Structures are given as structure tokens and as C-alpha cells.
Amino acid sequence: MRVSNEEKERSRQRILAAAGRLFRERGIEGASVGDIMGAAGMTHGGFYRHFAGKEDLLAAAISEAFAAFARPLAEAPSGEAAQAFRDRYLSQAHRAAPGEGCPAAALGADVARASPALRAAFGAGVAQVAGGLAGDGGTEARQGALRDLSLMVGAMVLARACPDDLAAEILAACAARPA
Amino acid sequence: MRVSNEEKERSRQRILAAAGRLFRERGIEGASVGDIMGAAGMTHGGFYRHFAGKEDLLAAAISEAFAAFARPLAEAPSGEAAQAFRDRYLSQAHRAAPGEGCPAAALGADVARASPALRAAFGAGVAQVAGGLAGDGGTEARQGALRDLSLMVGAMVLARACPDDLAAEILAACAARPA
DNA sequence: TGTACATCAGTGAACGCGCGTTCACTGATGTAC
DNA sequence: TGTACATCAGTGAACGCGCGTTCACTGATGTAC
Numbered sequence: 363m364r365v366s367n368e369e370k371e372r373s374r375q376r377i378l379a380a381a382g383r384l385f386r387e388r389g390i391e392g393a394s395v396g397d398i399m400g401a402a403g404m405t406h407g408g409f410y411r412h413f414a415g416k417e418d419l420l421a422a423a424i425s426e427a428f429a430a431f432a433r434p435l436a437e438a439p440s441g442e443a444a445q446a447f448r449d450r451y452l453s454q455a456h457r458a459a460p461g462e463g464c465p466a467a468a469l470g471a472d473v474a475r476a477s478p479a480l481r482a483a484f485g486a487g488v489a490q491v492a493g494g495l496a497g498d499g500g501t502e503a504r505q506g507a508l509r510d511l512s513l514m515v516g517a518m519v520l521a522r523a524c525p526d527d528l529a530a531e532i533l534a535a536c537a538a539r540p541a
Numbered sequence: 542m543r544v545s546n547e548e549k550e551r552s553r554q555r556i557l558a559a560a561g562r563l564f565r566e567r568g569i570e571g572a573s574v575g576d577i578m579g580a581a582g583m584t585h586g587g588f589y590r591h592f593a594g595k596e597d598l599l600a601a602a603i604s605e606a607f608a609a610f611a612r613p614l615a616e617a618p619s620g621e622a623a624q625a626f627r628d629r630y631l632s633q634a635h636r637a638a639p640g641e642g643c644p645a646a647a648l649g650a651d652v653a654r655a656s657p658a659l660r661a662a663f664g665a666g667v668a669q670v671a672g673g674l675a676g677d678g679g680t681e682a683r684q685g686a687l688r689d690l691s692l693m694v695g696a697m698v699l700a701r702a703c704p705d706d707l708a709a710e711i712l713a714a715c716a717a718r719p720a
Numbered sequence: 721t722g723t724a725c726a727t728c729a730g731t732g733a734a735c736g737c738g739c740g741t742t743c744a745c746t747g748a749t750g751t752a753c
Numbered sequence: 754t755g756t757a758c759a760t761c762a763g764t765g766a767a768c769g770c771g772c773g774t775t776c777a778c779t780g781a782t783g784t785a786c
Contacts, residue, residue, distance in 0.1 A: 363746060363747040363748050363749090363761095363762075363763070363764090364746090364747065364748045364749050364750085364760075364761050364762050364763080365748075365749075365761090365762055365763075366748085366749065366750090366762095367749085367750085369762085370761095370762065370763095373762080373763085387654075388654060389570075389650065389651065389654060391568075391570045391571075391739095392570075392654060394738075394739060394740080395739080395740060395741085396738090396739080396740090404762095404763070404764090405763070405764055405765065406740090406741090406764095406765090407741095407742090407743085407763065407764055407765065407766090408762060408763040408764070409740095409741090409763095410741075410742080411761075411762055411763070412762090415740075415741080416740065416741095460653070466698070466699060466702070467650075467698075468650065469650070469702075470650065470698040470699060470701070470702040471568065471646075471647065471648070471649065471650035471651065471698060471701075471702070472568065472650065473702040474639070474698070474701035474702045475566075475567060475568060475571060478704070481702060481703060481704055482704055484702050484703060485702075485703040485704045485707045488699055488702075488703055488707065488711075489707065504714075505713075505714040505717065506714075508710060508711050508714040508715070509692070509714050509715050509717075511695070511699070512692050512695035512696040512699055512711060512714075512715050513688065513691050513692045513695055514695065515694075515695035515698055515699055516690070516691035516692055516693065516694035516695025516696065516698065517691040517695065519645070519646075519649040519650060519653070519694055519695065519698060520645060520649060520667055520690070520691055520694060522649070522650075522653035523645070523648075523649040523650070523652040523653045523660060523663050523664075523667075524660060524663060524664040524667055525657070525660055525661055525664045528664045528667065528668065531687060532687050532691060534684075535683075535684040535685075535687040535688050535691070536687070536688050536691050538684065538688075542728095542729075542730070542731090542779060542780040542781045542782090543727070543728050543729050543730080543779090543780070543781045543782050543783085544728090544729055544730075544781075544782075545729095545781085545782060545783090546782085546783085548729085549728090549729065549730095552729080552730085570772095573771075573772060573773080574772080574773060574774085575771090575772080575773090583729095583730070583731090584730070584731055584732065585731095585732090585773090585774090586730065586731055586732065586733090586774095586775090586776085587729060587730040587731070588730095588773095588774090589774075589775080590728075590729055590730070591729090594773075594774080595773065595774095
């Protein structure tokens with residue numbers, strides 16, 4: 363049965379939110395279209411009324427996830443926000459909750475093997491986060507932001523893949539000197 | 542037809558080498574048992590004479606890949622080897638050849654979602670590389686090595702997932718100040 | 721050292737399963753008059 | 754504003770495909786005597 367235009371838009375947002383969480387939690391291949399639609403409260407068949415296919419959804423979910431993840435950086439005074447962002451990033455809470463965490467740490471390796479279109483969307487997200495970290499500084503600030511982000515992404519990738527004690531050591535080592 | 546014990550061992554090594562390359566190039570799910578056996582010059586059926594299953598092979602391939610990747614760090618004087626390692630790590634050549642590159646950058650995100658046994662093997666590999674970077678320094682050297690490795694892994698994950706120009710910027714920014 | 725036989729590495733067909741996508745169908749919504 | 758009809762969001766069955774794993778089979782290798 364057809365639903366109203368407003369409800370359709372709400373459905374689309376639910377699918378996007380579920381995709382953003384499940385892709386980050388399980389990886390691109392680990393989250394099926396059926397899983398995502400189920401998490402959004404629907405069956406799989408209606409998916410193609412909203413997206414052209416899984417890759418189309420993935421691109422939209424990545425853009426949305428990066429925008430949400432970078433939001434705190436744009437909303438507060440530059441220096442404070444950046445430091446709060448770093449502290450949150452290198453926490454055990456972030457390690458334990460990839461579904462709400464950094465899209466780069468969760469999906470970077472998958473995107474590396476994906477289409478140029480996806481990599482463009484991913485690159486735009488990375489630039490967005492780096493821009494937020496750099497504030498309105500110049501070239502050097504941007505360089506520093508890219509270095510900071512690399513350190514954080516690497517620390518989180520390693521921490522999630524390592525046993526708990528080594529993970530704690532990695533996060534502490536990277537938090538110790540904020541580059 | 543049965544083959545000799547020596548040839549069986551050579552087959553096992555070919556499977557391990559092919560797995561190490563294909564897992565890093567395509568990810569854990571992207572490299573099938575059939576692909577790997579084909580790359581090793583055999584058909585898929587014989588696989589189970591060598592390994593209990595795909596996960597067993599993956600653990601062995603990860604250990605082998607980390608050992609080979611860390612080898613240059615153990616074979617040369619500590620300071621020189623570490624600097625050469627960093628330069629090679631943050632290069633375009635490494636970005637373009639994941640199959641022969643750092644297992645942590647290529648497989649970290651996949652291993653984060655895998656079994657504790659796999660994460661233990663991965664953690665041992667990470668510790669091996671960090672140990673090679675730290676040389677025979679103390680706690681502080683190990684902290685620094687974990688930070689260095691995090692920076693390198695993050696830079697490579699981001700560089701591979703981003704378009705070429707942003708990737709070059711990331712690698713240059715991280716090479717500029719070797720933490 | 722020879723011989724007879726058990727072992728087993730590798731082959732290729734087959735299995736059950738979950739995937740992304742397609743499709744006929746439904747009935748409430750949107751729209752042209 | 755009402756009405757008649759076209760649209761289309763969502764359902765659930767079905768598709769073709771590739772996956773990891775199993776299995777009967779083969780014949781050269783390993784081994785007990």
C-alpha cells in the first residue's frame with residue numbers, strides 16, 4: 363500500500379541511519395540489504411524505491427555519516443572543539459561503538475577496494491573532518507590536521523583489531539602526545 | 542594422485558603466499574578459498590588437506606605476513622632500519638601494492654570484526670612491528686613506536702581510500718614530521 | 721633391498737546457504753478534472 | 754470542494770550466482786615386512 367510523501371522521506375532517513383550504523387559495525391559486505399531494511403523496520407523489496415542499489419546507498423550513508431561525525435567540530439570554537447574531538451576519538455567508548463564512530467576508521471579499508479565514486483565521497487568526508495580540525499588556519503594547520511586524523515584513524519583501527527590490553531596501550535600512547 | 546611430503550610442504554607455502562597477497566589485496570571476504578587455491582596453482586578441493594578452514598588459513602597468513610613485513614626491522618641496525626621502514630611505509634609504492642604491504646593497514650578493519658583467536662594473531666603481529674621500531678629502548682620507546690605505527694597505518698588506510706591528490710597530501714603531511 | 725599394501729594430496733562434482741536484485745501484486749495516496 | 758483514476762511505497766516470493774565445505778575417486782607415495 364502506498365504511503366504519503368512525508369512517510370516515504372521518513373523511511374529513507376531510517377534506511378540511511380540503519381545503513382550508517384550497520385555498515386560501520388559489520389563492514390560493507392557484512393551488512394546486507396535485507397539486514398539494513400530490517401533494521402529500518404521494513405522488508406527488503408521496497409529498498410529499490412529509495413536507492414538504485416547497494417553502492418548508491420553506501421555512498422549516501424558515507425556522506426551522511428561523515429557529516430554527522432564532523433558536526434561537533436563546526437559547532438564550537440575551534441581549539442576547544444578540536445581537543446574534545448581528539449579525546450573522544452581516542453577513547454574506549456569509541457573503540458566499543460564503531461556504529462556511531464568515525465566512518466574512516468570503520469570503512470576506510472573497504473572503501474580502498476571500492477569504486478572511484480565511493481572514494482570521492484569518502485575523500486570529501488575526510489576533507490570535511492580535517493577542515494574542522496584545522497579551523498581557519500593555513501596550509502600548515504591543514505597538514506597538522508591530516509597528521510592528527512591519520513594518527514587517530516590508525517590508533518582506532520589497531521585498537522579494534524588487537525586484544526584489549528594492547529588496545530589500551532595503543533590508545534594511551536596516542537592520547538599522550540596530541541601530535 | 543598423492544604427492545611427496547616435500548611437494549605437500551611446497552603446496553602449503555604456495556597457498557600461504559597466495560592467501561597473504563589476496564587477503565591484503567581484496568579483504569577477507571573478497572578473497573575466496575577458490576581464488577586463493579587457483580592463485581596457488583591448484584583446485585579448491587585439496588584445500589582441506591592443508592587447513593581446517595578459511596579462518597585457520599587466515600590466522601596463518603596473518604602471522605606469516607606480519608613476520609615478513611617486520612623482517613627488515615630485525616635485520617639491520619635499529620635507527621637506520623626504522624627510518625627506512627617509515628620512508629617505505631609512507632610511499633606511493635606502498636599505497637599501490639597492498640598485497641605486499643602492511644597487514645595492519647590492509648586487514649585491520651576486517652580483523653576488528655573477527656574472532657578473538659584472529660585478533661590475538663593480529664595483536665602479536667602488531668607487537669612484533671612495534672618492537673622492531675622501538676629497538677631495545679624502554680617503555681617510552683615502545684610508546685613512541687605504537688604512536689608511529691598508528692600514524693603510518695592511519696595514513697595508509699586514508700590514502701588508499703581517498704582520491705589520488707588528497708592521498709598524496711596525506712602521505713606528505715605524515716612523512717613531514719616523523720612524530 | 722624388494723614387495724605388497726595402506727595412506728592420502730589433489731581433482732572435480734555436489735551440497736546448502738545467503739546474497740543483490742527483480743517482479744507481480746496491494747491498496748492508500750496524489751492529482752487532473 | 755468532490756470524484757475518478759493513475760501512481761507508487763511497501764510486501765513477499767522468486768531468480769541466478771558465488772561462497773565455504775563435503776565427498777567419492779585417482780593413483781603416486783610412504784611404510785611394514
